[in-house]
Amino acid sequence: MEFRIADTFTDALARLAANEQKAVKTTAFDLQMDPSSPGLSFHRIDNSKDANFWSVRANADIRIIVHKTAASMLLAYVDHHDKAYAWAERRRIEAHPKTGAVQIVEVRERVVEVAPQLPFGAPIVASGAKPTKAPIFKSLSTDDLLAIGVPEDWLADVARATEDRFLDIAGHLPAEASEALLEYAATGDLNRPAPARPADPFAHPDTLRRIRVVENAEHLALALDYPWDKWTVFLHPSQRAFVGKEFSGPARIAGSAGTGKTVVALHRAARLVETTPNARLLLTTFSDPLSRALERKVRILVGPDSRVIPSISVASFQGVALDLFQLAFGHRAHVATEDRVWAILAEVSSTISVSEFSERFIRSEWTNVVDAWQVNNAEAYGQVPRLGRKNRMSVKQRDRLWPVFEAARAALLSQGLMTWSQIFGKLTGHFAGRAEKPFTHIVVDEAQDLGVPELRFFAAIASGGANALFFAGDIGQRIFQQPFSWKALGVDVRGRSATLKVNYRTSHEIRQAADRLLPSVLRDVDGVEDQRKGTVSLFSGPEPIVALAPDENAELPTIVDFVKQALADGIAAHEIGIFTRGADQLPRARAVVKACGLSALELSGRGDDPAGRMSVGTMHLAKGLEFKAVIVMACDDEVLPLQSRVEAVADEVELDEVYETERQLLYVACTRARDRLLVTGVAPGSEFLADLKLPI
Numbered sequence: 001m002e003f004r005i006a007d008t009f010t011d012a013l014a015r016l017a018a019n020e021q022k023a024v025k026t027t028a029f030d031l032q033m034d035p036s037s038p039g040l041s042f043h044r045i046d047n048s049k050d051a052n053f054w055s056v057r058a059n060a061d062i063r064i065i066v067h068k069t070a071a072s073m074l075l076a077y078v079d080h081h082d083k084a085y086a087w088a089e090r091r092r093i094e095a096h097p098k099t100g101a102v103q104i105v106e107v108r109e110r111v112v113e114v115a116p117q118l119p120f121g122a123p124i125v126a127s128g129a130k131p132t133k134a135p136i137f138k139s140l141s142t143d144d145l146l147a148i149g150v151p152e153d154w155l156a157d158v159a160r161a162t163e164d165r166f167l168d169i170a171g172h173l174p175a176e177a178s179e180a181l182l183e184y185a186a187t188g189d190l191n192r193p194a195p196a197r198p199a200d201p202f203a204h205p206d207t208l209r210r211i212r213v214v215e216n217a218e219h220l221a222l223a224l225d226y227p228w229d230k231w232t233v234f235l236h237p238s239q240r241a242f243v244g245k246e247f248s249g250p251a252r253i254a255g256s257a258g259t260g261k262t263v264v265a266l267h268r269a270a271r272l273v274e275t276t277p278n279a280r281l282l283l284t285t286f287s288d289p290l291s292r293a294l295e296r297k298v299r300i301l302v303g304p305d306s307r308v309i310p311s312i313s314v315a316s317f318q319g320v321a322l323d324l325f326q327l328a329f330g331h332r333a334h335v336a337t338e339d340r341v342w343a344i345l346a347e348v349s350s351t352i353s354v355s356e357f358s359e360r361f362i363r364s365e366w367t368n369v370v371d372a373w374q375v376n377n378a379e380a381y382g383q384v385p386r387l388g389r390k391n392r393m394s395v396k397q398r399d400r401l402w403p404v405f406e407a408a409r410a411a412l413l414s415q416g417l418m419t420w421s422q423i424f425g426k427l428t429g430h431f432a433g434r435a436e437k438p439f440t441h442i443v444v445d446e447a448q449d450l451g452v453p454e455l456r457f458f459a460a461i462a463s464g465g466a467n468a469l470f471f472a473g474d475i476g477q478r479i480f481q482q483p484f485s486w487k488a489l490g491v492d493v494r495g496r497s498a499t500l501k502v503n504y505r506t507s508h509e510i511r512q513a514a515d516r517l518l519p520s521v522l523r524d525v526d527g528v529e530d531q532r533k534g535t536v537s538l539f540s541g542p543e544p545i546v547a548l549a550p551d552e553n554a555e556l557p558t559i560v561d562f563v564k565q566a567l568a569d570g571i572a573a574h575e576i577g578i579f580t581r582g583a584d585q586l587p588r589a590r591a592v593v594k595a596c597g598l599s600a601l602e603l604s605g606r607g608d609d610p611a612g613r614m615s616v617g618t619m620h621l622a623k624g625l626e627f628k629a630v631i632v633m634a635c636d637d638e639v640l641p642l643q644s645r646v647e648a649v650a651d652e653v654e655l656d657e658v659y660e661t662e663r664q665l666l667y668v669a670c671t672r673a674r675d676r677l678l679v680t681g682v683a684p685g686s687e688f689l690a691d692l693k694l695p696i
């Protein structure tokens with residue numbers, strides 16, 4: 001008999017008290033070991049439309065609802081006695097007549113009322129179109145609705161749905177149907193899935209996103225230990241497609257913030273080590289805090305004692321470079337700080353006397369050209385790609401400047417210091433020609449912030465076989481690096497990339513507002529397109545608030561009220577994050593925390609206990625995190641975009657780049673929010689705020 005678990009069960013389990021969860025787990029293990037054990041007390045749910053629903057007693061009050069057939073036992077739901085029965089009485093489990101996917105269908109006649117009120121402020125249709133009271137799916141035929149998995153019970157409701165009512169009806173539909181309808185409402189395109197009717201309906205991709213086989217007690221223990229981590233068990237078909245896919249070369253998964261790219265990276269990493277004998281996999285990401293978070297998630301995914309753990313190394317880009325440097329060269333790398341490099345450049349520029357070039361131009365040329373591409377002679381300087389740079393530099397200008405860079409390189413060398421680019425470059429040189437590589441596979445998260453030296457480095461330290469390089473990232477969240485051609489470095493992901501479209505993190509309202517900050521199609525330098533239009537969120541919430549105050553003192557009470565309301569509504573302090581553009585504005589954020597009577601968890605610190613504390617940090621540190629409520633504050637004019645960056649540009653191309661990354665920074669900060677978002681500043685405020693607001 002197959003033993004299965006449904007997402008409705010894990011959701012319900014997560015809502016129970018700890019002692020109740022314990023009783024449920026014991027009973028679930030008993031069920032899995034021997035469903036016919038006389039110790040288990042089964043009762044058929046007589047009032048259910050589905051004769052296969054039974055209740056099983058976990059303790060005096062808690063009942064597990066199972067769906068039992070001769071071939072399978074499914075843990076479907078769990079709750080206090082009456083609620084558990086009521087749930088089962090209103091549900092049927094069946095294969096959809098058209099798609100063949102197994103669905104947990106709400107029996108329409110037992111749903112008392114659907115969407116009496118308009119719960120959402122934001123229009124769900126594409127911005128610009130007028131909200132309408134007309135049925136929004138009137139152009140779709142019954143066959144269309146069935147093709148996307150609308151249960152027969154709900155066909156009439158969907159056909160009649162107006163924009164006001166639809167989001168609530170969507171809450172009663174299986175996810176594949178509500179996502180397709182939301183996408184249709186937003187774009188006018190109905191994405192009819194390719195027919196996938198496997199012989200076993202439980203193998204259908206849409207079934208697998210809500211019902212999973214539990215193969216052994218270890219899997220069951222993982223699913224029950226972390227019932228709130230649904231991502232470990234239930235993947236969207238588009239996520240699953242990328243987890244197990246064989247690639248003949250480097251591959252990349254894209255998608256806007258919160259679409260589950262990290263989840264795909266984690267599953268893919270686990271799967272590669274499980275299926276490849278002697279795998280040595282590197283899972284890597286931008287920073288040390290993010291790599292610690294990834295490491296925790298790997299353990300949740302595979303289990304803390306899994307045999308695959310020793311085959312997975314988790315480290316930040318720089319962390320793995322430092323480790324390999326020590327191994328390869330037998331000593332530590334001494335990293336030159338940015339200030340040190342600036343001092344050296346200033347000194348050599350004055351000695352060589354190149355006063356026709358500004359200091360900021362020399363720094364920018366060093367960072368984005370000479371150091372990034374590891375240019376080591378005048379000839380190479382003439383040939384290096386100048387993407388994102390002032391395109392023309394005359395031979396004469398280059399000949400004047402090169403001695404500065406040559407002298408700076410020599411000065412660093414004589415002081416025993418290396419820039420990060422040089423460290424990555426030296427390691428690349430060391431490993432590039434060797435047959436034996438440190439890793440068989442590399443999975444990179446936050447790949448949009450890989451620079452030239454890092455990408456070259458990762459390509460050099462992975463054995464070149466199939467599936468060796470996998471990247472997850474969102475070019476809309478690039479905040480640290482200038483764009484460059486991956487293809488030119490031999491990492492060609494064309495034809496092996498895809499975009500995820502279902503947003504699991506952020507409410508419909510917050511995602512829509514944040515999406516307005518960026519274009520709906522992003523294209524990388526190699527022409528790989530990331531089509532973000534049609535991305536849908538799985539849940540709804542309050543509209544984000546954008547508030548400008550006359551001065552800093554007046555900004556504070558608005559935020560304090562927002563925080564107090566969130567706390568009053570049951571959001572814990574550690575589920576709230578406050579972000580500012582830079583460190584200069586952080587005192588304003590700390591003042592908010594103090595005024596709320598709470599203490600701050602500084603994101604720049606090293607992982608203190610978050611309990612009871614609100615997270616405070618710069619927008620750069622927001623990368624990869626998520627909170628129930630987010631405040632992005634001090635978005636003042638001249639703070640965002642940051643005036644000093646605007647003033648430091650060397651040319652117009654760089655100015656565009658500064659605007660783009662500053663905008664993307666705000667996007668990153670806003671998309672950390674799950675349910676509530678407040679964006680504030682002192683009037684007139686950042687010019688970007690106009691885009692966040694609802695179009696009139």
Ligand SMILES: Nc1ncnc2c1ncn2[C@@H]1O[C@H](COP(=O)(O)OP(=O)(O)OP(=O)(O)O)[C@@H](O)[C@H]1O
Pocket residue numbers: 230231234235236239255256257258259260261262263264474477503504505623624625626671
């Ligand atoms: N299949 C899934 N089922 C349930 N939750 C999911 C699923 N996939 C992702 N999530 C949840 O959605 C949230 C966002 O996922 P994730 O961090 O992987 O997104 P991301 O695309 O990497 O985001 P970002 O670009 O902002 O870093 C997380 O809370 C994650 O647990």
